[in-house]
Amino acid sequence: MSLLEVDDVVVQFGGVTAVDHASFTAEAGRITGLIGPNGAGKTTCFNVISGLQRPNHGTVRFDGRTITRLPVHRRARRGMGRTFQRLEAFGSLTVRDNVRVARDIARGLGGLVRPAAADVDGLLERVGIAAYADERADSIPTGTARLLELARCLASHPKLLLLDEPSSGLDESETDAFGVLLAQLAAEGRAILMVEHDMDLVMSVCDDIHVLDFGRVIASGPPAEVRANPQVQQAYLGYSDVDDPAAGPDDTTVLEAVR
Numbered sequence: 112m113s114l115l116e117v118d119d120v121v122v123q124f125g126g127v128t129a130v131d132h133a134s135f136t137a138e139a140g141r142i143t144g145l146i147g148p149n150g151a152g153k154t155t156c157f158n159v160i161s162g163l164q165r166p167n168h169g170t171v172r173f174d175g176r177t178i179t180r181l182p183v184h185r186r187a188r189r190g191m192g193r194t195f196q197r198l199e200a201f202g203s204l205t206v207r208d209n210v211r212v213a214r215d216i217a218r219g220l221g222g223l224v225r226p227a228a229a230d231v232d233g234l235l236e237r238v239g240i241a242a243y244a245d246e247r248a249d250s251i252p253t254g255t256a257r258l259l260e261l262a263r264c265l266a267s268h269p270k271l272l273l274l275d276e277p278s279s280g281l282d283e284s285e286t287d288a289f290g291v292l293l294a295q296l297a298a299e300g301r302a303i304l305m306v307e308h309d310m311d312l313v314m315s316v317c318d319d320i321h322v323l324d325f326g327r328v329i330a331s332g333p334p335a336e337v338r339a340n341p342q343v344q345q346a347y348l349g350y351s352d353v354d355d356p357a358a359g360p361d362d363t364t365v366l367e368a369v370r
């Protein structure tokens with residue numbers, strides 16, 4: 112059984128079908144990519160999983176239980192953590208205090224079993240931003256702020272990490288370090304589900320990838336299989352090297368060109 116199961120989910124906004132009978136999973140100990148062109152429905156799927164958006168149809172199961180109608184805070188209590196495309200840190204607090212607040216909120220959500228207090232400085236060290244501990248959160252670079260979001264998320268000991276464009280704002284070497292960190296976080300047993308536009312990162316760190324297009328899952332599988340899928344190439348660039356093998360770049364370039 113997968114830690115997260117999204118089953119036949121439909122979300123409609125008026126006449127727009129943002130998610131169209133989408134089914135996919137994320138497994139403990141693995142990094143799963145959710146990719147697709149702009150407007151494909153990735154953020155809406157994240158909202159359905161985290162409880163911000165009620166689906167018109169379909170089911171979300173987490174850790175063996177149906178959570179489709181569970182409010183956000185109860186999902187968090189069960190072990191779901193999320194970072195957002197838009198940064199959510201408290202700008203006037205220091206980086207360290209931001210993580211401290213996240214930790215304290217998570218402990219407050221703890222219900223019968225309060226999670227152990229996370230080691231705040233240890234978390235800053237872990238995501239590589241200890242040098243910014245005493246800086247105000249609104250004064251740090253965007254890439255660092257994304258790592259702060261990750262540290263805040265980790266402070267609640269999530270079983271599932273939902274990461275929305277976590278690498279945007281990171282430079283190349285920071286992205287490489289981030290990839291290593293993700294692999295470690297997954298190896299410790301967490302499930303990571305990531306929406307990410309950096310195809311190099313997606314292809315190098317993900318164990319499984321689901322591709323959305325117009326709200327539908329058009330491909331699921333390991334990176335090499337997804338990268339070679341003509342429907343995926345078509346969805347991204349309106350080009351398939353199966354239609355005309357001589358017409359375009361090789362499939363690595365096709366996906367890299369999306370960035």
Ligand SMILES: Nc1ncnc2c1ncn2[C@@H]1O[C@H](COP(=O)(O)OP(=O)(O)OP(=O)(O)O)[C@@H](O)[C@H]1O
Nearest residue numbers: 124127128129147148149150151152153154155156
């Ligand atoms: N609250 C809303 N009201 C109306 N339409 C919406 C709403 N949220 C999303 N949509 C529409 O649903 C579709 C899917 O949007 P969504 O933001 O989930 O896509 P996405 O894959 O995350 O895109 P991006 O990569 O640009 O963030 C789009 O057509 C979008 O315009």
